[in-house]
Amino acid sequence: MKAILKYSALLLGLAASASALAHAPFCECTALDADTIRCVGGFTDGSDAPGVTLDVMRAADNQVLMPGKLGADSSLTFKRPAEDFYILFDVGPGYQVEVEPSEIKGI
Amino acid sequence: MSGNSKLRRQWLRWRFHLSALLVLIPLGFMPQYFHEAKLDRGLRGLGEREIGNLQVGPWTARMAEWEVGEPEDEGRAGFVKAFTLAFCDSCSPQVKAAYLRIGQPRSLRAAGGLFAGTPHQQFAEVTIPARVTPADQLWLTVEGWDGAVHQAQIPLDQASPSLVAWLEKTRSNR
Amino acid sequence: MSKKSRSRLWFLVHSWLALPIWFFVFLVCITGTLATVSQEIVWLFDPAVRANAPDDDAPRLGYDQVLAAVAQQQPQAAVHMLSAPSESHFALLARVTYPDSSSAALYVNPYTGVIQGKVPLFDFRQFTRALHGWWLVPFTHGFSWGWYLVSLLGLPMLASLVTGLVVYKRFWRGFLKPTLRLRQGARIFWGDAHRLMGIWSIWFIAVIAITGTWFLIQAVLYDNAISISSEGVPTIIQRDSIPLSADGKAPPRIGLDAAVLSAQQRIPGLEPTFFRLPSSAYDPLHIFGKAWYPLMFESAQVNPYDGSVASTRLLGDRSGLEFVTESMRPLHTGDFGGVWVKLIWFVFGLILSMMVLSGLMIWSKRTLIATAKQLKQQKARERINVAATAETSQ
Numbered sequence: 001m002k003a004i005l006k007y008s009a010l011l012l013g014l015a016a017s018a019s020a021l022a023h024a025p026f027c028e029c030t031a032l033d034a035d036t037i038r039c040v041g042g043f044t045d046g047s048d049a050p051g052v053t054l055d056v057m058r059a060a061d062n063q064v065l066m067p068g069k070l071g072a073d074s075s076l077t078f079k080r081p082a083e084d085f086y087i088l089f090d091v092g093p094g095y096q097v098e099v100e101p102s103e104i105k106g107i
Numbered sequence: 108m109s110g111n112s113k114l115r116r117q118w119l120r121w122r123f124h125l126s127a128l129l130v131l132i133p134l135g136f137m138p139q140y141f142h143e144a145k146l147d148r149g150l151r152g153l154g155e156r157e158i159g160n161l162q163v164g165p166w167t168a169r170m171a172e173w174e175v176g177e178p179e180d181e182g183r184a185g186f187v188k189a190f191t192l193a194f195c196d197s198c199s200p201q202v203k204a205a206y207l208r209i210g211q212p213r214s215l216r217a218a219g220g221l222f223a224g225t226p227h228q229q230f231a232e233v234t235i236p237a238r239v240t241p242a243d244q245l246w247l248t249v250e251g252w253d254g255a256v257h258q259a260q261i262p263l264d265q266a267s268p269s270l271v272a273w274l275e276k277t278r279s280n281r
Numbered sequence: 282m283s284k285k286s287r288s289r290l291w292f293l294v295h296s297w298l299a300l301p302i303w304f305f306v307f308l309v310c311i312t313g314t315l316a317t318v319s320q321e322i323v324w325l326f327d328p329a330v331r332a333n334a335p336d337d338d339a340p341r342l343g344y345d346q347v348l349a350a351v352a353q354q355q356p357q358a359a360v361h362m363l364s365a366p367s368e369s370h371f372a373l374l375a376r377v378t379y380p381d382s383s384s385a386a387l388y389v390n391p392y393t394g395v396i397q398g399k400v401p402l403f404d405f406r407q408f409t410r411a412l413h414g415w416w417l418v419p420f421t422h423g424f425s426w427g428w429y430l431v432s433l434l435g436l437p438m439l440a441s442l443v444t445g446l447v448v449y450k451r452f453w454r455g456f457l458k459p460t461l462r463l464r465q466g467a468r469i470f471w472g473d474a475h476r477l478m479g480i481w482s483i484w485f486i487a488v489i490a491i492t493g494t495w496f497l498i499q500a501v502l503y504d505n506a507i508s509i510s511s512e513g514v515p516t517i518i519q520r521d522s523i524p525l526s527a528d529g530k531a532p533p534r535i536g537l538d539a540a541v542l543s544a545q546q547r548i549p550g551l552e553p554t555f556f557r558l559p560s561s562a563y564d565p566l567h568i569f570g571k572a573w574y575p576l577m578f579e580s581a582q583v584n585p586y587d588g589s590v591a592s593t594r595l596l597g598d599r600s601g602l603e604f605v606t607e608s609m610r611p612l613h614t615g616d617f618g619g620v621w622v623k624l625i626w627f628v629f630g631l632i633l634s635m636m637v638l639s640g641l642m643i644w645s646k647r648t649l650i651a652t653a654k655q656l657k658q659q660k661a662r663e664r665i666n667v668a669a670t671a672e673t674s675q
Contacts, residue, residue, distance in 0.1 A: 024232065026183040044184045046508030062214040086213075092517030093563050094206050094221020094231070097184075098213075100238065126304035132427070133417035140417050144402060153382045179422075182506060193382065201529055203562045223561040225359045225378040253529035 027089035027097040031106030048074040059084035164257025166198035218248040295444035312413035314630030329398025344537035350394025424500035435493030468646035475639040485629040492613035534585035544581035
């Protein structure tokens, strides 16, 4: 990672975000109350992810329960589903974050 | 000059030696510089520790742990570990993409970290969320251009003993 | 404070900004001066780097022809980056990997496609950059402390420039009446030389000090995960945009030349200098080039399956702040305008190094002498005191 970061950023004088591995995606979810969840997504270099897909998935069959996209503030607030679910922050194939209900902060 | 503290006198005496010390720093780091230059050339092979050959469906691939040791702390993205992969020469043209995940993937859509790089050395990072235990397996999912999907598993203690050691050390209170 | 003692204070600050670590500052300036022309030095010593044409009107090869030539000479090599320097006397650079996972950077002749050689393990250009930029201290997590050490010097350099101009009364007169007294002793000579070089390099010292300080800010931002980038989410070719293939082989991908044409329709006048080939099935082809503004790159991300331009990053896409910050590095290194700009940076880099050296010469001649005198006077006073107390105690 260091080698790729170094070559991309320094030797070529280009922005460090030239390599996808240089800034990893993250997604942090908090339970605002018993029924509402707010997720914030972004990249570890500090940049935001407005408009990126954030889908709430049904755990039983991996179908999309609630399709969504992050707003301009890089967050999405939605109602907690009744069935077993997980959250998928999807930038692209192999470039995602899965959030389990147990990883949601709050409740 | 009178009434000076001991510290000031020491500063006055040694300040020019500071220059000499600063000059010695790059000399001291030269061996590491050349060592890293060699590593950047891939002269250490696929990765620091070869895991071995994997059979994934009709294809074979060599896999390696990129850097032995604890996973990297990527801040808000959590802990990540990098692995490398290289498909056999005749397999490469048939493979569309490969993904890596700790634990069985739920779907092809969320199959894990994407392997990207050159055909001879592709990199993928797996996240290590709280649910991961030393008994877990590393799942490799491979998509072919013909649409077929194949998977292979490697026990974590085979893929990265250093990761298992870290898990046991930091998550022993489970 | 009287005018005289205020002047003296400015002078003390000016001399103290560089003196304790003057040798370190001097070396940083010298290594930087060397780094500006490191690429040219390599060109002088290594014929493999040169883009010699077989004859006067040989045309340059297209990019696809270059890739084909590399593939023909080294079938095992996989190219992932191709660099076509805007200075046409340099050969093309192709970064490749081999089946044993080793990598190399190959020099390719742009007229004949012949692989002339490769970047040696001791990469002089990279070495001078590493030595000057981060004092060879390795990067482990985040920016190396050597980077901080060197870039911190930007602040005292800037303060040195300001205090120096305050101390040099009516410095603008020096432009019309250049003084360099060679026959009145070393102290006078170094003083004149320091002032003469100083006023002519005000612009350069300001550029280097400010851009050097930017590198410090850049490291602080990065290490604290603060991004000022307006670049947005990385461009990924989504799964459903990729054509299916019936025969189990990869769908055809467009060549570099066709991709350049496609990009030029979106960015008229784009002259590509750098290609990043797709690193996965979902990665677009990245083409970088410069428009009218020599300090910054524009880029296009091209879908390799249908040749459409998936995204672009133009000068107009940058925020005002980014315009400033992205201009910093090329202004510091001087590699934005070909060999003549580099030579200007090289000459003024030498002058700046001489500024540090001459500053020390003046200090050693002036302050050392003054300090020696003061010490002598003090010793004389002490002897008198001792004698006086000896008398009174009797």
